[in-house]
Amino acid sequence: xxxxxxxxxxxxxxxxGMLKSGHKLPSERVLAESFSTTRITLREALNHxxxxxxxxxxxxxxxxxxxxxxxxNPVTDTDFAKVCQKQKWHYAVSSISAQRVLAPKEIxxxxxxxxxxxxxxxxKLWTIEGRKAAVQYQYAPEKQFSSIAMxxxxxxLTEYLKVHYLCESQKNRVKVEVAPATELESSxxxxxxxxxxxxxxxxxxxxxxxxxxLQVLRIxxxxxTIEIE
Amino acid sequence: xxxxxxxxxxxxxxxxGMLKSGHKLPSERVLAESFSTTRITLREALNHxxxxxxxxxxxxxxxxxxxxxxxxNPVTDTDFAKVCQKQKWHYAVSSISAQRVLAPKEIxxxxxxxxxxxxxxxxKLWTIEGRKAAVQYQYAPEKQFSSIAMxxxxxxLTEYLKVHYLCESQKNRVKVEVAPATELESSxxxxxxxxxxxxxxxxxxxxxxxxxxLQVLRIxxxxxTIEIE
DNA sequence: GAGTGGTCTAGACCACTGT
DNA sequence: CAGTGGTCTAGACCACTCC
Numbered sequence: 440x441x442x443x444x445x446x447x448x449x450x451x452x453x454x455x456g457m458l459k460s461g462h463k464l465p466s467e468r469v470l471a472e473s474f475s476t477t478r479i480t481l482r483e484a485l486n487h488x489x490x491x492x493x494x495x496x497x498x499x500x501x502x503x504x505x506x507x508x509x510x511x512n513p514v515t516d517t518d519f520a521k522v523c524q525k526q527k528w529h530y531a532v533s534s535i536s537a538q539r540v541l542a543p544k545e546i547x548x549x550x551x552x553x554x555x556x557x558x559x560x561x562x563k564l565w566t567i568e569g570r571k572a573a574v575q576y577q578y579a580p581e582k583q584f585s586s587i588a589m590x591x592x593x594x595x596l597t598e599y600l601k602v603h604y605l606c607e608s609q610k611n612r613v614k615v616e617v618a619p620a621t622e623l624e625s626s627x628x629x630x631x632x633x634x635x636x637x638x639x640x641x642x643x644x645x646x647x648x649x650x651x652x653l654q655v656l657r658i659x660x661x662x663x664t665i666e667i668e
Numbered sequence: 669x670x671x672x673x674x675x676x677x678x679x680x681x682x683x684x685g686m687l688k689s690g691h692k693l694p695s696e697r698v699l700a701e702s703f704s705t706t707r708i709t710l711r712e713a714l715n716h717x718x719x720x721x722x723x724x725x726x727x728x729x730x731x732x733x734x735x736x737x738x739x740x741n742p743v744t745d746t747d748f749a750k751v752c753q754k755q756k757w758h759y760a761v762s763s764i765s766a767q768r769v770l771a772p773k774e775i776x777x778x779x780x781x782x783x784x785x786x787x788x789x790x791x792k793l794w795t796i797e798g799r800k801a802a803v804q805y806q807y808a809p810e811k812q813f814s815s816i817a818m819x820x821x822x823x824x825l826t827e828y829l830k831v832h833y834l835c836e837s838q839k840n841r842v843k844v845e846v847a848p849a850t851e852l853e854s855s856x857x858x859x860x861x862x863x864x865x866x867x868x869x870x871x872x873x874x875x876x877x878x879x880x881x882l883q884v885l886r887i888x889x890x891x892x893t894i895e896i897e
Numbered sequence: 898g899a900g901t902g903g904t905c906t907a908g909a910c911c912a913c914t915g916t
Numbered sequence: 917c918a919g920t921g922g923t924c925t926a927g928a929c930c931a932c933t934c935c
Contacts, residue, residue, distance in 0.1 A: 440923075443861070466901060477925055478902090479708070487862045490848045499902045499932050514743070514896060615844050615894040617866070619719045631903075632672070633716045635864075637846070665844040667743060667896065669904075695920060706906055707921090728913050728921050860922075 445474050445484035453493055453504055461568070464494065464502040490635075492661030497629045506568055508664040513613045513639050518597040519565065519575065519656060528567055535562040535574070535627065537592030539581065546578050549642055550650045557581040559588065561596055564627055565658075571628045573658035583651055596652070597643075606651050608643035615639055615665060624657055635660055674703050674713035682722055682733055690797070693723065693731040719864075721890035726858045735797055737893040742842045742868050747826040748794065748804065748885060757796055764791040764803070764856065766821030768810065775807050778871055779879045786810040788817065790825055793856055794887075800857045802887035812880055825881070826872075835880050837872035844868055844894060853886055864889055 449470075452458045464470065464485075471481040485502055488494045496502045509526055516522050523530040542550070542558045550558070558578045565573040577596050579587055584604055590596070600606040618638045625632040637660040643652040678699075681687045693699065693714075700710040714731055717723045725731045738755055745751050752759040771779070771787045779787070787807045794802040806825050808816055813833055819825070829835040848862040866889040872881040 440861075442923080446862075468901080477927085479926095480924060482902095483923080487848060490846070490862065490864055492847075496902080500934090501901065610897065613894075613896040615896075617719070617846055617864075617889055618721075619716060632669075633675075633719065635719055635846075660846055665842075667842040667844075668839065671904080697920080706908085708907095709905060711921095712904080725921080729915090730920065 441474075441476060442480050442483040442487070445470075445476070445481060446487050448474070449484065449488060450493060458504050460504055460506040461570075462504050464504070466501065489661070495659060495661050496631070498625070498631050500629065503570075505661040506570075508662055509567070510664050510666050511639070512667050513615070513641050513656075513665060514611055514667050515609070517608050517611060517641065517643050517652070517654075518595070519573075520595060520597075523565075523567065529569070531566040532593075532595075533564050533566070534592040535564055535623075537561045537590070539588055542578070542580070546653060549653055550578065550580055552580055552582075559584075559590065559596075561592065562623075565656075567662065570662075572662050573656055574624050574627055575654060575656045577652065577654045579652050583649075600652060606643075606645050608645065608652070610644065612642040612644065612650075613640065617660065618657075620657070628659070630659070637663060637665075639663075639665070670703075670705060671709050671712040671716070674705070674710060675716050677703070678713065678717060679722060687733050689733050689735040690799075691733050693733070695730065718890070724888060724890050725860070727854070727860050729858065732799075734890040735799075737891055738796070739893050739895050740868070741896050742844070742870050742894060743840055743896050744838070746837050746840060746870065746872050746881070746883075747824070748802075749824060749826075752794075752796065758798070760795040761822075761824075762793050762795070763821040764793055764852075766790045766819070768817055771807070771809070775882060778882055779807065779809055781809055781811075788813075788819065788825075790821065791852075794885075796891065799891075801891050802885055803853050803856055804883060804885050806881065806883040808881050812878075826883075829881060835872075835874050837874065837881070839873065841871040841873065841879075842869065846889065847886075849886070857888070859888070866892055866894075868892075868894070 467478050467481055471478045492505055494502050495505055511522055538560050539557055540560050542552050542556045546558060547556060558580050561577045563575045565575060581587060590599055616638045617635055619633040620630055620636050636657045639656045641654050642650050645651050696707050696710055700707045721734055723731050724734055740751055767789050768786055769789050771781050771785045775787060776785060787809050790806045792804045810816060819828055845867045846864055847867045849859055849865050854861040865886045868885045870883050871879050874880050
């Protein structure tokens with residue numbers, strides 16, 4: 440299998456330090472030629488490498504060497520900013536949208552909301568080490584937090600609930616899956632539509648055992664390691 | 669994008685119930701012709717469908733419609749057999765190998781073993797609803813369990829430790845990742861080499877806070893949903 | 898405008914599966 | 917044995933990024 444040999448060859452270049460984190464690989468055409476093969480076979484090799492988290496690609500920009508992964512415990516870590524800080528990663532958050540919406544069915548069920556409840560929905564883009572890394576969706580029920588409709592869209596929702604409502608979670612309900620990127624996610628993250636993302640859904644529960652915040656982090660799988668406890 | 673339309677068309681056939689769980693899809697050549705395209709484009713569509721867990725393929729046998737997922741809480745569920753039983757799935761376990769080996773570095777570190785420790789290593793194949801679904805590796809330190817070297821290779825290790833040593837875990841340390849299948853895994857599970865598996869690593873800890881069992885479940889991602897708490 | 902990946906065509910031969 | 921997926925060739929045009 441030619442593509443496996445190509446994969447190993449590129450992998451070795453990475454392991455040996457010839458290609459460093461964040462560096463761009465030569466173009467598919469150049470690589471294909473240098474391995475005397477076609478682009479299809481070459482892409483097969485790169486796709487396999489991407490699965491193991493060694494490289495990733497950005498839509499129409501090229502293939503890059505992955506950085507180390509961020510360790511994330513979704514059961515205890517509710518504030519993703521703190522996770523990045525603790526591991527001293529350079530990160531930036533920017534708001535994609537913030538709206539007051541009728542709770543979608545799935546959200547209403549998870550947060551145990553009555554019909555026709557409104558939630559504040561924030562969508563954010565996380566940039567980590569200069570790379571568009573994740574899209575995050577946060578949903579907080581309006582009824583529990585009366586002033587929340589006025590929240591600044593760039594505010595940290597987790598922090599806001601903690602400061603203004605003393606709502607802090609020690610423990611979350613968590614769901615982990617892999618799933619293809621949606622249209623919004625692929626265009627926001629500059630990845631090809633339908634490519635794989637790690638999806639981490641957290642439901643934060645307060646002292647009174649009430650779910651007060653639901654958040655979904657959809658992050659490139661080569662960037663995160665999920666470790667619990 | 670033609671392949672997205674093909675993907676949607678096949679997806680709709682599944683959702684509508686025309687193609688049922690476990691059924692085989694027509695061959696790639698037949699599908700390609702019926703969508704008036706080439707096998708490469710058709711495979712692109714199927715690969716995307718596979719990522720969302722709707723279909724899976726077996727090496728040289730064809731593409732099949734996925735079944736529902738098994739819900740698994742790796743923090744509390746140490747015995748995978750019980751998980752299957754609780755959800756009333758038909759399953760079978762068979763031993764691939766059982767050996768006494770010098771603990772590999774990573775295992776020794778996780779189980780906090782001194783150098784040159786031996787562990788009992790069991791490798792098992794899980795067949796779920798007639799499908800080769802997962803490979804499981806289990807490591808138990810020999811020193812803690814003197815009689816363990818004589819364990820039957822078909823025995824349930826979790827059950828054995830519970831019955832003979834009263835070792836039962838309420839809570840595990842857990843790591844979740846996606847990773848390409850190894851050679852052993854692909855040939856055992858009849859999947860193509862390097863295809864994606866969900867990898868769940870559990871370290872069971874007893875009352876005295878000592879790690880006594882490490883197990884790794886490598887399972888087709890369309891078969892399992894990880895839900896904690 | 899040159900270069901990139903995204904998508905697609907129309908074939909081919911091989912190794913393996915199922916009968 | 918016929919049929920399947922696994923792998924590969926040698927091109928093509930397009931939409932987009934970067935300079």
